Amino acid sequence: MKIFLFFLIIFSTGTIYSHTYLSPDKNLQLNIRLSNSGEFFYEIKFKNNVVVKESKVGFVLDENIDFFSSFRIEGITETSVSEKWATVWGEVDSIFNNYNEVKVFLEQTTSKRKLTITFRLFNDGLGFRYEFPAQDNLKYFIVSDEITQFAMTGDHKTFWIPGDYDSQEYTYSTSKISEINSYVGNGFNEIVIKSIPRENLVQTPLMMKTNEGLYINIHEAALLNYPVMHLKADKENLIMQVELCPDAVGNKAYLQTPFNTPWRTIIISDKAEKILESNLILNLNEASIIDDVTWIKPKKYIGIWWGMHVGLYSWNYANIDNIRIENTDWKNLKPNGKHGATTERTKNYIDFAARYGFDAVLIEGWNVGWEDWFGHWKENVFDFVTPYPDFDVEEVSNYAKSKSVELIMHHETSASVTNYERRLDEAFAFLKKYNYSSIKTGYVGRIIPRGEHHDGQWMVNHFTRVLDKAAKEKICINSHESVRPTGLHRTYPNWLSAEASRGNEFNAWSNGNPPEHETILPFTRLIGGPMDYTPGIFQIKMDYYNPDSKFQVHTTLAKQLALFVIMYSPIQMAADLPENYERFPDAFQFIVDVPVDWQKKKVLYAEPGEYVVIARKDRNSDNWFIGAITDENKRMFNLSLNFLDEGMYEAIIYNDSEDAHWNSNPMSYKIEKKKLTRSDQLIIHLAEGGGCAVSLKKISAD
Numbered sequence: 001m002k003i004f005l006f007f008l009i010i011f012s013t014g015t016i017y018s019h020t021y022l023s024p025d026k027n028l029q030l031n032i033r034l035s036n037s038g039e040f041f042y043e044i045k046f047k048n049n050v051v052v053k054e055s056k057v058g059f060v061l062d063e064n065i066d067f068f069s070s071f072r073i074e075g076i077t078e079t080s081v082s083e084k085w086a087t088v089w090g091e092v093d094s095i096f097n098n099y100n101e102v103k104v105f106l107e108q109t110t111s112k113r114k115l116t117i118t119f120r121l122f123n124d125g126l127g128f129r130y131e132f133p134a135q136d137n138l139k140y141f142i143v144s145d146e147i148t149q150f151a152m153t154g155d156h157k158t159f160w161i162p163g164d165y166d167s168q169e170y171t172y173s174t175s176k177i178s179e180i181n182s183y184v185g186n187g188f189n190e191i192v193i194k195s196i197p198r199e200n201l202v203q204t205p206l207m208m209k210t211n212e213g214l215y216i217n218i219h220e221a222a223l224l225n226y227p228v229m230h231l232k233a234d235k236e237n238l239i240m241q242v243e244l245c246p247d248a249v250g251n252k253a254y255l256q257t258p259f260n261t262p263w264r265t266i267i268i269s270d271k272a273e274k275i276l277e278s279n280l281i282l283n284l285n286e287a288s289i290i291d292d293v294t295w296i297k298p299k300k301y302i303g304i305w306w307g308m309h310v311g312l313y314s315w316n317y318a319n320i321d322n323i324r325i326e327n328t329d330w331k332n333l334k335p336n337g338k339h340g341a342t343t344e345r346t347k348n349y350i351d352f353a354a355r356y357g358f359d360a361v362l363i364e365g366w367n368v369g370w371e372d373w374f375g376h377w378k379e380n381v382f383d384f385v386t387p388y389p390d391f392d393v394e395e396v397s398n399y400a401k402s403k404s405v406e407l408i409m410h411h412e413t414s415a416s417v418t419n420y421e422r423r424l425d426e427a428f429a430f431l432k433k434y435n436y437s438s439i440k441t442g443y444v445g446r447i448i449p450r451g452e453h454h455d456g457q458w459m460v461n462h463f464t465r466v467l468d469k470a471a472k473e474k475i476c477i478n479s480h481e482s483v484r485p486t487g488l489h490r491t492y493p494n495w496l497s498a499e500a501s502r503g504n505e506f507n508a509w510s511n512g513n514p515p516e517h518e519t520i521l522p523f524t525r526l527i528g529g530p531m532d533y534t535p536g537i538f539q540i541k542m543d544y545y546n547p548d549s550k551f552q553v554h555t556t557l558a559k560q561l562a563l564f565v566i567m568y569s570p571i572q573m574a575a576d577l578p579e580n581y582e583r584f585p586d587a588f589q590f591i592v593d594v595p596v597d598w599q600k601k602k603v604l605y606a607e608p609g610e611y612v613v614i615a616r617k618d619r620n621s622d623n624w625f626i627g628a629i630t631d632e633n634k635r636m637f638n639l640s641l642n643f644l645d646e647g648m649y650e651a652i653i654y655n656d657s658e659d660a661h662w663n664s665n666p667m668s669y670k671i672e673k674k675k676l677t678r679s680d681q682l683i684i685h686l687a688e689g690g691g692c693a694v695s696l697k698k699i700s701a702d
């Protein structure tokens with residue numbers, strides 16, 4: 001429901017103006033001010049304390065044109081909205097959208113150009129965006145810089161990854177704003193992707209905590225036809241300054257009026273748990289553009305995948321270098337004996353999926369090109385339609401159909417996006433012919449067209465083109481190395497998930513993710529939307545596959561189970577090898593039972609970098625599930641179960657054993673069964689780097 005409160009036309013050119021607006025519950029306060037020189041400022045208070053000090057807005061347009069001063073206010077409108085909307089899939093089945101909106105209509109007196117700034121004040125934060133209306137004096141234009149600022153009130157504790165226009169696959173640093181520095185690097189991004197962490201630049205969602213215990217999260221919503229927003233730390237003045245990802249010639253965006261930018265978002269709470277329960281980002285996105293959503297189904301999946309990451313199998317079929325995809329006689333190559341995606345193995349995986357109720361199987365390395373797929377910045381690597389000789393796509397497709405298991409297509413583009421786009425129609429025709437339901441896309445490497453970045457406007461538009469095409473063809477997308485989510489899955493519910501962060505795979509072949517990593521991700525990357533983290537690794541130490549390997553997953557086995565609840569994704573992978581699951585059938589039962597689509601969410605305890613405890617109710621049953629994870633410290637939680645409905649539940653509790661430890665004894669767990677009701681308490685103990693997963697199956701109504 002939308003209520004228009006009043007419309008106000010104000011004053012004449014150059015008049016200084018200031019005013020205050022409140023959120024529906026009056027806790028959030030927005031102050032706006034126009035200065036003498038016609039610069040526009042906003043300030044945010046929460047419960048009467050300043051959270052964002054007076055901060056600048058505006059743009060520099062092409063040829064150094066000032067579009068941030070000499071404004072006058074032409075008018076202001078206020079609107080209130082209070083509505084409920086239903087999710088297609090999600091962490092909750094319906095969302096309350098309640099805000100007060102303030103639209104400020106500005107005109108630059110010198111150029112007669114118009115700009116509208118729209119603010120939405122929610123109880124848990126603020127969103128604002130720039131709107132360039134259709135106008136004679138501004139039709140086509142280039143954004144050289146967006147000068148939006150977030151002026152912080154102190155030297156807050158900040159959880160950051162370095163600003164890098166081509167990768168988010170970093171571990172987090174925790175420091176004061178004034179200590180954000182250029183990043184030394186971890187090898188992977190620099191060597192494989194050849195990306196560059198930039199001085200004093202950090203990525204969003206950026207999580208901060210003040211000395212007074214206030215939690216502040218800065219991100220963006222509804223990123224379309226515009227570059228990704230990074231933040232540059234002005235360490236002296238403690239101002240976070242927007243820095244848009246540039247294109248190949250250094251411009252930020254090419255726009256045509258009318259145009260609305262993405263929303264700049266600030267989620268604020270004095271409770272960390274409330275940051276994780278916020279729906280502000282989703283509320284700022286538009287409703288689904290797909291009318292018939294009945295074909296969009298959340299999925300739990302397995303895949304021919306981890307075997308390659310641990311070195312047991314290969315993506316490639318032969319061992320040759322310097323190939324040309326068109327001139328290679330693929331049928332007569334000498335196989336290397338390690339190829340993962342064979343017809344036989346795929347059928348075994350389909351059997352395993354059918355046996356344990358998984359919806360889908362992902363097959364990587366099925367198609368020609370993997371012999372020479374990265375490092376050479378080559379344009380023409382994959383054609384997306386030619387299987388290797390030992391992968392019979394027709395047989396696999398028929399077999400999957402006979403077992404009612406879906407197939408997930410893999411399109412690794414090696415970031416050669418021009419190549420992918422020109423082959424897209426053929427690639428989609430192929431996967432539709434063989435009955436695939438979704439695509440995992442991948443963009444490893446430097447972008448072609450050369451000079452473009454993963455986070456630039458050109459790539460943002462590419463990702464949208466793929467989503468549009470997929471929506472038309474009734475295909476779901478799970479994107480890796482893509483732009484990070486900004487709640488767009490509300491508008492494109494076929495965008496089930498994205499990686500766009502440092503996933504579990506790093507534990508297979510690098511120093512990996514420290515125990516705190518998964519306690520930070522819900523406060524950062526997942527604020528924008530689901531993540532394909534690929535949880536569920538049971539064989540923790542990699543010397544099992546290769547005696548020389550020092551690599552390992554930096555969690556206990558029980559924590560891997562808890563991640564199915566913590567790391568929300570409607571396309572959730574049980575990432576380990578089927579044979580490893582069969583070694584631990586009692587623990588595997590949790591993965592079999594846990595759903596991937598939810599009705600309700602309760603964040604019981606959370607602190608970024610330390611612990612997260614979440615309870616979720618299944619969308620399609622009366623069952624509840626709890627996930628609890630900790631960093632490198634062991635912890636105890638006394639959980640009150642009063643979030644449960646009335647009735648009796650049979651609980652299975654997957655605990656770390658007393659002697660479990662992520663490093664010295666990670667695979668030691670114990671399982672208990674109990675009958676519980678909502679008036680019970682449940683005490684759980686988490687080992688160092690450990691976790692706990694609980695399934696609560698409703699067995700009687702009273």
Ligand code: NOJ
Nearest residue numbers: 364412442444480499505
């Ligand atoms: C990186 C992706 O994150 C991973 O899941 C995939 O297996 C490889 N690229 C190969 O495409």
Ligand code: CA
Nearest residue numbers: 169480481499
């Ligand atoms: Ca990746």
